[in-house]
Amino acid sequence: MQGLDISILGPACVAGLIVLSTHVPLGKQVLGRGIIFIDLAIAQIAGLGVILAQYFGIDEHGLGVQFAAAAAALAGAGLLSWTDRRWPEYQEPLIGTLFVLAATGGLLLLADNPQGGEHLKDLLVGQILWVSYAQLIPAAVLSALLLMVMWLRRGRLTGLLFYGVFALAITASVQLVGVYLVFASLIVPALATVGMRGRGRLAMAYVIGAAGYVAGLALSAVLDLPSGAMIVWTLAGCALLAQLLHAARRSHPARGATAAVLEAAE
Amino acid sequence: MKRIAISLLLLASVAAAPAQARLKVFACEPEWGSLVRELAGDKVDLDVATTALQDVHVVEAKPSLIAKVRAADLVVCTGAGLEVGWLPQLIRQSGNAKVASGAGSFMAGAQVKTLEKPTALDRANGDVHPDGNPHIQMDPRRVLIVARQLDARLIQVDPANADTYRQRGADFEKRWLAAMSRWKAEAAPLKGRKVVVHHTSWVYLWDWLGVQQIGALEPKPAVPPTAAHLAELVGTTKSNDTLAIVHAAYQDSKPSNWLSERTGVPVVSLPFTVGGDAQSSDLFGLFDSTISKLVGAAK
Numbered sequence: 001m002q003g004l005d006i007s008i009l010g011p012a013c014v015a016g017l018i019v020l021s022t023h024v025p026l027g028k029q030v031l032g033r034g035i036i037f038i039d040l041a042i043a044q045i046a047g048l049g050v051i052l053a054q055y056f057g058i059d060e061h062g063l064g065v066q067f068a069a070a071a072a073a074l075a076g077a078g079l080l081s082w083t084d085r086r087w088p089e090y091q092e093p094l095i096g097t098l099f100v101l102a103a104t105g106g107l108l109l110l111a112d113n114p115q116g117g118e119h120l121k122d123l124l125v126g127q128i129l130w131v132s133y134a135q136l137i138p139a140a141v142l143s144a145l146l147l148m149v150m151w152l153r154r155g156r157l158t159g160l161l162f163y164g165v166f167a168l169a170i171t172a173s174v175q176l177v178g179v180y181l182v183f184a185s186l187i188v189p190a191l192a193t194v195g196m197r198g199r200g201r202l203a204m205a206y207v208i209g210a211a212g213y214v215a216g217l218a219l220s221a222v223l224d225l226p227s228g229a230m231i232v233w234t235l236a237g238c239a240l241l242a243q244l245l246h247a248a249r250r251s252h253p254a255r256g257a258t259a260a261v262l263e264a265a266e
Numbered sequence: 267m268k269r270i271a272i273s274l275l276l277l278a279s280v281a282a283a284p285a286q287a288r289l290k291v292f293a294c295e296p297e298w299g300s301l302v303r304e305l306a307g308d309k310v311d312l313d314v315a316t317t318a319l320q321d322v323h324v325v326e327a328k329p330s331l332i333a334k335v336r337a338a339d340l341v342v343c344t345g346a347g348l349e350v351g352w353l354p355q356l357i358r359q360s361g362n363a364k365v366a367s368g369a370g371s372f373m374a375g376a377q378v379k380t381l382e383k384p385t386a387l388d389r390a391n392g393d394v395h396p397d398g399n400p401h402i403q404m405d406p407r408r409v410l411i412v413a414r415q416l417d418a419r420l421i422q423v424d425p426a427n428a429d430t431y432r433q434r435g436a437d438f439e440k441r442w443l444a445a446m447s448r449w450k451a452e453a454a455p456l457k458g459r460k461v462v463v464h465h466t467s468w469v470y471l472w473d474w475l476g477v478q479q480i481g482a483l484e485p486k487p488a489v490p491p492t493a494a495h496l497a498e499l500v501g502t503t504k505s506n507d508t509l510a511i512v513h514a515a516y517q518d519s520k521p522s523n524w525l526s527e528r529t530g531v532p533v534v535s536l537p538f539t540v541g542g543d544a545q546s547s548d549l550f551g552l553f554d555s556t557i558s559k560l561v562g563a564a565k
Contacts, residue, residue: 003329008336008359107490129327130355217329226326 003221008129012227015131015139016213019173019185022143024205025150026166027190029157034092038080039186041095042167043174044102045076051109073171076102077163085159128177129227139172177228184232185209192239195246204242212238289424292334292365294343294353295322296540297403298374298416300549302342304438305417309427313338318541319516325352335360338370340423342416345373346380346400369423375400377415378408381469403539405470406446406553413438445550453557455564460506462499462531464513464522467538471556480506483521496525503529510563514538534563 003009030036049072050065058064076098083094146165150157157165173182189205189212196204215238216231223230289310293299299314306312313334316322322344325331335341335356343349357366364370380398402408417435421428457476461468464483472479481499484491491499503511508531511522515537522533536556537546545555 003331003333005329005333007361008329008332011359111490111492127327127355129329129332130352130359132358221329224328224330226328228327 003224004218005221009217009221011131011133011136012128012217013213014133014136015128015176016181016185016217016231017210018136018140018143019177019182020189020206020209020213022146022150022169023173023182023185024189024209025147025155025202026169027186027188028202028205029162030166030186031190031194035095036187037092037099038095038166039170039182040179041080041099041102042073042076042170043179043182044099044106046070046073046167046171046174048072048102048106048109049075051106055109069171070168073167074164077167078160081160081163084163126175126178127228128181128231131176135176139176142168142172180232181228184212184235188212188235188239192242195243195250208238208242209235212236287426289340289420289427290338291340291342292338294341294349295403297409297549297552298342298344298412300540300552301409301413301416302420304549305413305431305434306420306427307430307434309424309430310340310420318537318539318546321516322348323351325349327352327355331356332359335365336362338362338365340370340372340419341365342372342374344375344400344402346375346397346402347395348375348400369419372416372419374412374416375402377412378402381473382466399466399469401467401538402470403552404468404556405474406442406449407474408470409549410439410442410446413442441550445553449553449557452561456509456560459509459564461509462503462511462525464511464517467514468512468536475560477509477560480508483511483525491521499525500528503531510534510560512536512560515542532563534559536560 030038046069049068049070052072053064053068058068080091080095080098084091087094146169149161149165153161170182173185177185189209192208193201193205212235213231216234217227219225219234220227220230289306291302291306291310291312293302293312293314295316296314296318299312302310302312315331315334316325338360341357343353362370375397380400380402382395383398384396402412413435417431417438420431424431453475458478460478460480461472462481462483463479466479466482466485468479471477481502483496483499485495502508503525508529511525511529511531511533513519513522513533513535515535519533519535522535525531526533535543536559537543537552540546540548540552542552543555545558546552
């Protein structure tokens with residue numbers, strides 16, 4: 001039971017909610033576009049940006065790293081937005097190729113980088129429990145700005161705007177919670193609500209995400225297991241539960257009929 | 267079920283009540299946990315953060331780790347950059363100023379002279395750490411110096427048990443010196459022999475035993491070796507009457523086996539710290555096992 005303490009789990013929980021705030025609506029689009037591995041590719045490209053920045057002598061602890069990561073992620077986003085227009089049918093394999101190129105490009109660069117240490121690669125991959133409130137302020141401001149952009153565009157982001165917003169959101173969130181949680185926050189709530197429509201879907205996806213984080217943090221404290229990995233599993237558990245409840249409600253005859261009518265009308 | 271759990275918890279807290287006065291020690295690595303047990307016996311509550319079968323550079327964040335550091339009176343770690351990826355975060359998240367610096371923070375690496383310490387000039391020449399190689403636990407001489415300093419620290423932070431610490435410290439020193447001369451005698455055939463290692467984590471052991479390291483499979487941590495480096499290493503290993511290819515129990519044996527197949531030199535997996543193999547249940551067992559495995563390869 002050691003560790004079931006709000007001052008230990010609090011910052012991690014807030015970090016999770018901040019990440020969810022942008023990732024749930026973005027996840028819906030990622031799923032719709034069928035490019036689910038784009039977050040891994042963007043995170044890897046941001047990491048490559050940091051390694052490159054080291055080459056040019058940028059201090060690894062300063063703000064320069066953040067700019068390098070964001071610039072690299074945005075450049076990657078620009079490239080992907082262009083390939084999306086040029087070869088839309090090959091977007092998914094292109095994203096995969098970009099991912100392995102960025103990952104192995106880092107290895108090639110580090111091979112003879114004088115200070116090429118393993119920490120460079122981990123610089124952009126956070127662990128959710130190590131988050132402090134001070135770290136959350138810039139992430140919260142950025143998320144608010146990105147949400148505002150999405151709201152102004154009524155949730156419909158196209159081309160470069162989508163890839164740009166996505167790149168910034170991912171670069172910030174990977175540093176807070178790590179790649180596994182970023183992937184899960186993006187895909188799992190969106191996947192769990194795939195049969196639902198409209199505002200209800202977004203709300204349900206947020207509920208699933210928040211429940212997954214809270215349950216995962218609490219369970220990791222009770223069972224003494226690594227928090228990040230535990231949350232991925234509780235997110236999936238909450239998603240499964242939501243799907244089962246949804247299916248049960250739909251199979252109820254009266255409700256089922258109304259839902260079918262509404263679905264046909266939409 | 268819940269009621270049972272609650273009553274068990276209550277029982278546990280009642281049972282723990284008289285122990286509340288006991289010093290709470292948080293050790294980062296098993297070797298220092300073992301040393302604390304030698305010096306303090308049951309006078310302290312001990313938590314060890316890592317096991318011998320993991321890479322201590324990387325630790326998965328668990329809520330219990332933060333809670334343990336929060337409760338600790340004394341943190342005993344290696345320092346010298348070994349835990350730089352997680353210990354600073356852990357101490358910051360715990361908010362425990364007592365162990366952040368001063369008497370509550372004991373860094374073994376700071377008590378001894380470290381090897382491979384770069385001068386300001388050659389910092390740019392490789393993936394070297396500014397405080398030198400942190401894997402000091404494989405030199406019994408350095409372990410003894412750390413033991414003396416740690417004993418003094420225990421007396422300082424827990425004066426009520428000073429007599430126990432003094433007596434146990436003297437007893438440990440006597441047994442350790444006796445063991446050291448035994449190990450040195452057993453290890454006589456190793457002197458001057460050459461080894462190839464997986465990572466350069468054994469410099470202190472070689473320094474003590476007079477063994478010569480002639481190459482490393484992965485000279486830079488986490489950076490895969492190049493084909494040219496491996497080709498050269500096969501040549502050096504073959505032409506030098508190499509005693510063994512050494513890797514730590516927690517490390518992947520694939521690279522060592524690869525080199526062994528090409529050169530016919532045997533692979534030796536050493537415990538590296540307490541708990542690394544069945545025999546290494548404490549610091550004495552760690553060196554018993556290490557020496558006997560190396561001598562076994564020399565026969």
